[in-house]
Amino acid sequence: MKPLRKCFALLLALALLTGCASAFAEGDVLFWHTLEEMYRADLGELVNQYEHADQVTVEYQGRVAEILQKVLAANVQGGSELPSVFPVHSSEIKNLARDGVVENLDPYIEKYGTDLTNMNMKDVYAYEGSQYGLTWTITGISVFYNKTIAEQEGIAFPKTWDEMDEFLHKATKKNADGTTARYAMWIPGWDSYYFTWIFWNFGVVTVDEEGNSTLNSEKAAQIVAQVKGWIDEGLIMWGYGSNGSSNMRSAFWAGEAFAIFHTSSQYKNHYDNMLSRGYEVGVAVPPAGDTANTTEIFGMSLCIPAKLDESKKDDAYQLLQYLCSKDTDCAMASFTGFLANYSDAMETEAGKAFLAEYPEMANLYDHIADMTCAVQLPCYTAITDVMEEGLAQIFLENADMQATLDYMVDEIAGLYEDSL
């Protein structure tokens, strides 16, 4: 019996050791991401092309805000549950860098000689002169319009605000009873980044780094009144509330909205859905105002948690560097609709092939340099709530315009004071 027992013990020990060894070999670098289901297979392919792919575990962990909650919770627990690499939204990075949640990447950038020369938005992910994240995804607020209808009816999307009125009347279709059968424009009022361009292009400050806002200025009131007039006339739909996004998509795909404002990352989604209904999608940037021709841009960087086990940080950075490299990111842009993270990415072979397949996206790439990032404040989410609610009250509930704009400015100042 004794030799048999020894054999059994030896086998058990070997099995355990093999199990442990394989556990260490696989999944040492845990990568949390936010990509929707339709992109995950392609992302998996990209990771598989990484030279240490066998060490990487890829996990979808919800939207970027949910991932942040999980990282912060893991931080509180001591850091043992932290991922090696995770995405951080451009509006959050400075707060996280200040509070020591994310790792300073400068030593790794130097060690591995990462070239950031042409990386878009890299300054957004820097804090006090150090880099805390590398640009992974970029999305700009874009206009998607029904190119098929535009060609059939000779409608051109306006390049400037002055051309808006004529465009809106031409692109709108009314029913016999006066209701709108097709809106010329659908502006999503549920997220501020879809409409900040309206103000920024006229020099109106939505909020600056000191909490100041000129949303109640004469200029702002003039623009808001104009938009309100178009909404009341049934030319523009101001989307708001829980069903806003799904309604806008359905209306656009059904030909009930000529143009919509959406993030560039939704391009492929609209492209495929419109194609299946016999429509082509045109891409444009929002109309220019009298002082600027910009639109809001934001995105995600990839970061390493500061509390991650020191022995894992090098491996984490190598994966991060691979995912944010020009070629990898260009490949990701081609299957998602995110904008490539290097300004010269479209000059590469992969970039040229992408633009040859989706020529409309060139309209966005031509304007990346003009796009603007919103200011980073700890209370920015609450401030955007104020803007979204205030404008919806004016546009949809007929609230007193000037009083509401004044209230919004006071609230923004109050929120800023409260966050100090």
Add this chain to the structure above:
Amino acid sequence: MSVGIGKRLKARRSAFDFLCTVPALILFAIFTYYPIAELFRISLTDWNLSRATQNYVGLKNYEWLFAGRGWSQFISSLQITGLYTLGEVALTLIFGLTLAHVFDRMTRWFNFMRVAVIMPRYILVSSTSLVFMWLYNDMYGVFNYFLSLLGLSPVRWLTSRDTALLSLILFSGWRMGGYAMLIYLSAIKGISEQYLEAAEVDGANGWQKLIRIKLPLLAPTTLFLTVTTIVSSMKVFQQVDILTQGGPYKTTMVMVYQIYKLAFEDHRLDRASAEGFIFFLILLLFTAVTMRWSNRNVSYDA
């Protein structure tokens, strides 16, 4: 001598009884009392979720809540929570009682229908909320389709300040009505036939029997349902998160959702804890007052 033995036996039995409750007390201490104590402790700090450090700041968060910017939000959320609770309790009781009378038939078909009515209570709130999100859709929803068949204008169920809270209440009433029916049904079965027969002899009709006999005898059940529904509806969260996210214009910003936003969107765990602790005290006070009142005023003799 025998008195001494009796006393010792009684003491031993009491000690044994107490020991039997110890496991439950330990669980209570870990999962209920400790979190409450911890909630209060955090409310006295400046803990921001993204910062590793927590500094003691005394009553600063309570000052923010009662004398600062937090006050208007707190009062508004409390009012909305109160309105929501009132609506859900009323709808649940009316719906439950009505269904209990309709379904008080012990046939196979009625058994099946009872199960169908109770079912929503046991399906995930998140799943049913998603279904209702589409039913309530102002452009493509089923409810507005039916309204259009009647020649009525569409309603912005979830996006209008006038209807959003009502839509949430209707959803919750639909979820909870079947459960209330089940409780009422078992209570109705417990009412002695003698009372109803005596009333019939006196010439009482169905409505009179309901109002004069059944409802008073169902008072303990009504009280039970009222208290449990109030406590659960004051903690409403999931349907708000999915259907309205506190909007439009904060008209559905109930207390728990407001606390969640403070903690996990603004990362202000300190302020969220202060608000959470005060809310806990409000619930505690309410439950204590209700139980005391019911002990004095409700008859349990059926």
